[in-house]
Amino acid sequence: xxxxxxxxxxxxxxxxxxxxxxxxxxxxxxVMIHDIFIPFVASKFEEMGFTKIWDADKAxxxxxxxxxxxxxxxxxxxRIGNEFVEKYGMKNIHRSDGICHxxxxxxxxxxxxxxxxxxxxxTTTYGCVGAFSSGIGYTEMASILGTGTLWIRVPETIRVNIxxxxxxxxxxxxxxLKLIGDLGADGATYKAxxxxxxxxxxxxxxxxxxxxxxxxxxxxxxxxxxxDEKTAEYCGITLTDKELxxxxxxxxxxCKVINYRAEDFVPxxxxxxxxxxxxxxxxxxxxxxxxxxxGSCTNGRLEDLMxxxxxxxxxxxxxxxxxxxxxxxxxxxxEAAANGTMxxxxxxxxxxxxxxxxxxxxxxxxxxxxxxxxxxTNNRNFLGRMGTSKVNIYxxxxxxxxxxxxxxxxxxx
Amino acid sequence: MDKFTGKIWVLGDDxxxxxxxxxxxxxxxxxxxxxxxxxxxxxxxxxxxxxxxxIIVAGKNFGCGSSREQAPEIxxxxxxxxxxxxxxxxxxxxxxxxxxxxLIENEKLRDVVSExxxxxxxxNESIEHQGNxxxxxxxxxxxxxxxxxxxxxxxxxxLNNVENG
Numbered sequence: 363x364x365x366x367x368x369x370x371x372x373x374x375x376x377x378x379x380x381x382x383x384x385x386x387x388x389x390x391x392x393v394m395i396h397d398i399f400i401p402f403v404a405s406k407f408e409e410m411g412f413t414k415i416w417d418a419d420k421a422x423x424x425x426x427x428x429x430x431x432x433x434x435x436x437x438x439x440x441r442i443g444n445e446f447v448e449k450y451g452m453k454n455i456h457r458s459d460g461i462c463h464x465x466x467x468x469x470x471x472x473x474x475x476x477x478x479x480x481x482x483x484x485t486t487t488y489g490c491v492g493a494f495s496s497g498i499g500y501t502e503m504a505s506i507l508g509t510g511t512l513w514i515r516v517p518e519t520i521r522v523n524i525x526x527x528x529x530x531x532x533x534x535x536x537x538x539l540k541l542i543g544d545l546g547a548d549g550a551t552y553k554a555x556x557x558x559x560x561x562x563x564x565x566x567x568x569x570x571x572x573x574x575x576x577x578x579x580x581x582x583x584x585x586x587x588x589x590d591e592k593t594a595e596y597c598g599i600t601l602t603d604k605e606l607x608x609x610x611x612x613x614x615x616x617c618k619v620i621n622y623r624a625e626d627f628v629p630x631x632x633x634x635x636x637x638x639x640x641x642x643x644x645x646x647x648x649x650x651x652x653x654x655x656x657g658s659c660t661n662g663r664l665e666d667l668m669x670x671x672x673x674x675x676x677x678x679x680x681x682x683x684x685x686x687x688x689x690x691x692x693x694x695x696x697e698a699a700a701n702g703t704m705x706x707x708x709x710x711x712x713x714x715x716x717x718x719x720x721x722x723x724x725x726x727x728x729x730x731x732x733x734x735x736x737x738x739t740n741n742r743n744f745l746g747r748m749g750t751s752k753v754n755i756y757x758x759x760x761x762x763x764x765x766x767x768x769x770x771x772x773x774x775x
Numbered sequence: 776m777d778k779f780t781g782k783i784w785v786l787g788d789d790x791x792x793x794x795x796x797x798x799x800x801x802x803x804x805x806x807x808x809x810x811x812x813x814x815x816x817x818x819x820x821x822x823x824x825x826x827x828x829x830i831i832v833a834g835k836n837f838g839c840g841s842s843r844e845q846a847p848e849i850x851x852x853x854x855x856x857x858x859x860x861x862x863x864x865x866x867x868x869x870x871x872x873x874x875x876x877x878l879i880e881n882e883k884l885r886d887v888v889s890e891x892x893x894x895x896x897x898x899n900e901s902i903e904h905q906g907n908x909x910x911x912x913x914x915x916x917x918x919x920x921x922x923x924x925x926x927x928x929x930x931x932x933x934l935n936n937v938e939n940g
Contacts, residue, residue: 383880385915410928411935499844501873505931513918515868548839552865583865 364611366519367586368554371494374604375477382518382617387511390420391493392471394480396462397425399500400443403481406504415450416510422454422471423447424462427719432726460691460717463487463575463659467567468691473597474589474605479503479512484659484741486582489555489574490567491597492589492608497578517554517583518617520545521610524561526624531775533669534569535661535739535759537561537622538576539630543640544620551581553617556610561624562587567596568663575660576741579637629775632743632757643762646772651756653736654679654767655748657688657715658722661739661760664694664703670764671703673775674710680770685712686728688720710768724748737766780895781830781856783888784821786814788834790860792867795838795846806848813849827854830894832885834860838867847871857896861885872918875926884909 365373372380375388395403400423415421423443428436440457447455456465463484466472474492479485481503488495498512506512522541542549555577562570570587577585587593588609594601610616629643656662656670667689679685687707689695695717698704707714713728720727722740730736730749735756738748743755756772765775793816800812813822831850837860838846847870850858857877871878881902888894888904895903899913924930 383912385912385918387915387917406928410931411937412931499870499873501927502869505927508931508935513872513915515865548836548864551836551839552862552868581865 363615364613366521366554366610366614366616367492367556367588367608368494368517368519368584369614370608371475371477372514372516374475380516382516384516385513386516387513388477390479390506390510390512391476392420392422392466392478393503393506394422394424394462394466394471394478394482394485395503396423396480396482397428397439397443399481399503400446401439402500403503403507404442404446406501407507410504410508412504412508415452415507418451419453420510421452421507422456422466423452424456424465425458426461427723427725429458429718430716458692458716460689460693461659461662461719464662464690464694467491467571467596468693470598473599474593474601475608479506483578484575486577486585487571487575487659489577489585490570490587491593492587492605494584494586496583515552517552519554519556519610519614520550520582520618520620521556521558521616522620522622524557524559524622524624526561528561528624528627531629531761532627533759533761534565534572536627536630538573539632539637539640539757540622540627541620542576542580542632542638543630545580545638547579547636547638548581550577553582555580555582555585556616557585557587558610563590566665567592568665571663572660576637579741629759629762631737631762631772634754634756635743637741637743637757643758643772643774646756647774649735649772651683651737651766651771652734653684653686653728653730654763655686655688655721655728655736655738655740656760656763657686657690657720658740659690659719660741662688662690662694662717664697666739666760667694667698667703667707668701670760671706673761673764674712674768675706677710677768679711679767683767683770684728685710685767686715686721687712688715688727689717691717721748737763737772739763778895778897779828779856780893781828782826783830783832783890783892783894784825785885785888785890786817786831786833786837788861789836789839790817790833791839792846796849806845806852809845810849810852813853822853825853825855828856829854830856830896831858832860832888832894833858834885835862837863838871839864844870844874847874847876851876859884859902872921873927875922875924875929877922879911881909881911
């Protein structure tokens with residue numbers, strides 16, 4: 363009997379063969395804490411009686427949700443974070459470099475086969491490089507900081523095979539939205555997603571990242587891609603035999619296998635107010651919009667901004683539409699400025715913001731009000747996510763979002 | 776707590792966190808204030824009938840829905856010793872263990888028991904119901920330690936020899 367990717371990662375980590383349902387204690391390779399929860403992590407850590415972090419270099423603190431501060435109390439989080447870093451000798455802190463999930467892979471904190479936890483549900487993102495990563499609460503984070511370990515239940519795996527060539531106007535975002543629509547918001551609860559097939563093999567790491575990022579919206583514990591030469595290049599490493607082996611075996615046991623033909627995908631949107639309420643863009647065409655948001659840890663990468671710029675080049679957003687563009691990191695911001703993408707977006711009328719969580723978490727940069735409609739490339743369209751509970755949020759790919767910005771209504775890209 | 780006997784209450788599939796504690800009561804100050812409203816959308820009288828040491832036996836996907844940590848806290852506050860279900864939702868499972876509430880997964884038991892029956896649980900070994908034994912997938916000792924300590928914060932305090940935990 364063969365093994366799935368998650369079974370191999372956990373086996374390599376614990377040194378023993380594991381099967382779905384087993385509860386095991388894993389050795390944590392890296393943790394990520396963001397600004398929202400650092401005060402709680404810090405107080406729980408000390409309440410538990412810890413006086414030192416198990417391995418301070420393995421902990422990463424990232425300020426992103428509250429950067430720059432929009433409420434008078436926000437800076438308290440930075441002060442507590444700074445004190446915690448100082449007191450416990452942490453070196454890995456990012457105060458304005460970008461969104462946590464982008465930085466964790468971009469800055470080289472995560473490698474294939476790693477076991478990583480973060481105080482954010484979208485920690486599933488690092489599956490894009492073949493790492494097992496998942497979100498946890500702040501109490502558990504405090505315990506990991508003290509012990510370097512966490513118990514997990516080995517999940518069953520849903521295998522998703524995608525083969526063929528995607529249509530020009532379809533992006534990885536459309537694939538993951540379609541999958542979430544098909545699985546339902548709880549369709550992958552407690553399970554690992556494992557992606558395979560030549561379509562995903564041909565994808566950039568950035569595209570894979572968009573998909574692993576959103577796995578939690580189907581309830582998944584993690585979403586894994588097999589590390590390949592693209593992963594190696596992205597991570598700046600040479601893959602070891604152990605890392606190359608992180609593929610599902612032909613005789614591995616899956617609880618479900620889903621097969622898609624890439625040619626069958628069409629641009630889709632997740633309609634208000636559930637991520638699994640997914641419809642083809644063609645069915646939604648004509649709906650008037652007020653704002654477009656291109657950014658977030660789901661779709662704020664260079665290829666996303668370039669895809670939007672390609673559509674916006676030489677054109678202008680509709681006069682009543684605010685197009686907000688938020689690169690996922692400072693590095694991406696600089697690259698997009700250097701290759702002319704930012705100029706195209708600015709010419710087209712975009713409002714370009716600093717890299718942060720910003721509008722995606724409803725804190726800053728374009729909050730909406732009753733009756734307004736936004737086409738957004740982030741990962742959640744829950745009630746009240748970007749303003750009042752009567753804002754209509756449609757989740758879409760950067761190409762779809764850019765096309766809508768020009769038209770002032772929903773259109774197929 | 777290696778072995779104990781309790782009276783069971785039987786619930787169905789997909790007992791979500793909104794059933795365990797509806798959102799409207801989450802603003803109450805303490806878990807004790809919320810506890811009388813536990814399971815109220817489904818069985819409003821249930822919270823008042825539960826006694827310390829009782830056991831809940833449920834179907835699949837127990838605790839699905841939101842991440843509200845009050846859900847396992849309330850079940851524990853009502854004196855429930857353990858929840859046995861065909862399966863648990865992921866976040867609830869972790870929250871329960873970290874709050875010191877014992878959970879046991881068992882596919883078969885739910886379909887053979889009746890409310891009011893007594894069952895005996897031997898930790899890491901088996902559930903006994905009317906002479907029949909149902910094996911329990913063993914929990915690692917560190918999880919049993921967390922539950923026995925009364926939750927993750929207390930378990931860590933014990934690890935660190937904190938006196939006032």
